[in-house]
Amino acid sequence: MTLDWMDIGGATLRLGGPLCLAAMAGLISERSGVINIGLEGKMLAAAAGTSFVSAMTGNPLLGIAVGIASAVLFALLHAISVIVFRIDHVVSGMAINAVSFGITGYLAKLLTARGADQDFDSIPQPVFILFAIAAPLLIAWALRSTNWGLRLTAVGHSGAKSREAGVDPVKVRWNAQLWVGVLAGISGAMLVSQPEQFGVGMTAGRGFIALAALIFGGWRPIPTALAAFSFGFFDALQLRLQGEKVAGVEWPSQMWAALPYLLTLIALAGFLMKSRQPAALGKE
């Protein structure tokens, strides 16, 4: 068995990119104290929006804009439920995933029934890849060196104490959710830019793997990004290993397909104990 490592490297960036961007969305949300289990739904909405509008108008930039806007819409919905109505963060996130899965699936079916052409020409992948690499660096810098980052971290540790210090935790969390929408939106747009066509449920749990990367990376941007790209690497590896003989045996492809998820599970089980999560996460 020979593996083309250059090829796997490229695939790692393509597959890890959406994970990294989604993990950054999760990072900003959770550093502000808001659990975000609805990344999956936001990515899916963005992928669908990007794909449908790009195919309809023939303008991929407009498609991406609509994709991001859909993710932002869901992010603001999450903000309303947890910040204004104080609904349990996990429940709200799950609801967003379910609603997004339903709506995007329905729209895809509708378009297929009408016989609409759903293929589109995406903007070049390297643009997304550059963004996925730049985002964690930018966020790491912003968290360490800007007032915005300090307020975000403070609110994530204690909204009540931040308020006493003169910071408005509600404002900070709304702002954070806006960024969550933007980043999850770009992640979804990147995800759909490779097949250049939306597929129902195409996120396939990537929103949750992004959360795993976040926990694995200890809520810090650079380690989280590295974790996300590692998962991307294993995803790339398993795609290449399917159908290959390893140690003289042709293993079932499902086994390889399960590899990234299995590693996620092991990583979480091993590292969750040492996690240093924001103190106010999901509590305010």
Place this chain on the structure above:
Amino acid sequence: MDATNPAPAVKMLGISKRFGRVRANDSIDFTVSRGTLHAIIGENGSGKSTLMRILYGSLRPDRGRIEIDGQRVSFHSPKDAIGLGVGMASQQPSIIPELSCIENLLLGAGGPFLLQRDAAIAKASADAKRLGFEFEWTRSAGESGPAGMQKLEILRQLWRGARLLILDEPTVLLSPLDTEALFRNLKSYVEEGNTVILVTHRLRDVVDFCTHATVLRGGKKVSDLIVSETSLDQMSSLIVGETAAPASATVGSPGDALLSLKDFHALQEDGRIAATVEQLTVRSGEIVGIAGVDGNGQRPFLESLLGVRRHKGSLVLAGTDIGRWSVRERIAGGVTLIPEVVQTEGLVLDWPLLDNALIGNQWRKEFRRSGLIDRRSKIGYAGRMAARMRAKVRSVEEPAQNLSGGNQQRFAVGRALEMKPRVCLGLQPTRGLDVSGAATFYEEVASLCGEGACAILVSNELDELLERCHRVLVMFAGRLLEVPESKSKDRHAIGRMMVGLDP
């Protein structure tokens, strides 16, 4: 605030605030002149903190008006108050332990988009020097301990240019030296035309440092006093509404050895020694006080006695070496610890008192029926705990966070006492308690000891320890030191030992 403005720095008129059925503030009028150190005194739950939180904008009054420098104001949040030069260092510091010291100062202070850490550290160091404090700016605030966070909280107000400084029980965690330095510096601060409002239970501080005092009782204002024209006795009788009975010193003489330590070392997590006790025998009926500057090993010492921290050496309770006992076995064997910061270490604030009552007792037979926790036995028990320290509690079903800070302390202390310990350990057990609360505590401990228990109490209130304990030891740099017999009641000698000097 303009120093030449003749209007008072603060004028609060007809302030009322209810929490549920409790009138925390009942039409209070409160005026503070500029350039004064003005004390607010009163029992736990008399409404002092509520009034101050209203002035700081973190609570909104139901009724009443507030004027700052003669201008009517309406604060929606602390941010508005900060903007007018009002700063408040709260009893439960709003310092975020996970952030570094300097980040805590920078937080919410406005400033440009980019954080200017180095410039901030330079400015903060200068301010800290003015107060006689020192910090390691880039380390997390939590590492500096409760006293460090308290100092940081006070410093933060100055750093932001507060001209009206509200200090809510600032000195409970500070050593006598820090306290003196703080007040000396506050004096020069008010001479510059600034104003300080001090909420305190320490009447000695009021007499020594303040010019004016306002007494609250049961949510109402009782009296405005000029400190030079009043006396300690008059203030304490205004606070409780009647003349307080003179504090009685400890009675009874100790019996046989109950707790003995030899070559005892409390260990840190990494195995290094945090505190050393060469030899200590506490007899049945004896109350031992430990004086010392915060952070000299008192906390690891008591924690290792309870077993939440490892130790080396011999630890014998009533003839049995309990060194290998688990925390639960030690609690069952009669060891109990009153934690230093009750709000974070002693109570689960959003749980009802009923459930809080059970913490540390959950395995006891009396609370179980057919393998489940028996709710009814809990109710009576929680009620007795509240009653023991006279915590003001409406219902044991309400969450602990509904109580005022002082009443939370009373409840947690009451819980420890209600467990009828044989060895009662206390880390700052009277922190945040008023004079009568502290007196009740020591009377309860004395009565426990009268029944054969013993107590080891760590406190910054040296006078309290000297008055209430059979003997006072000093902890310095992780070592427990005996005070020479001839100087056992000499507060100056003990004060010197606390900073490592010869008595």
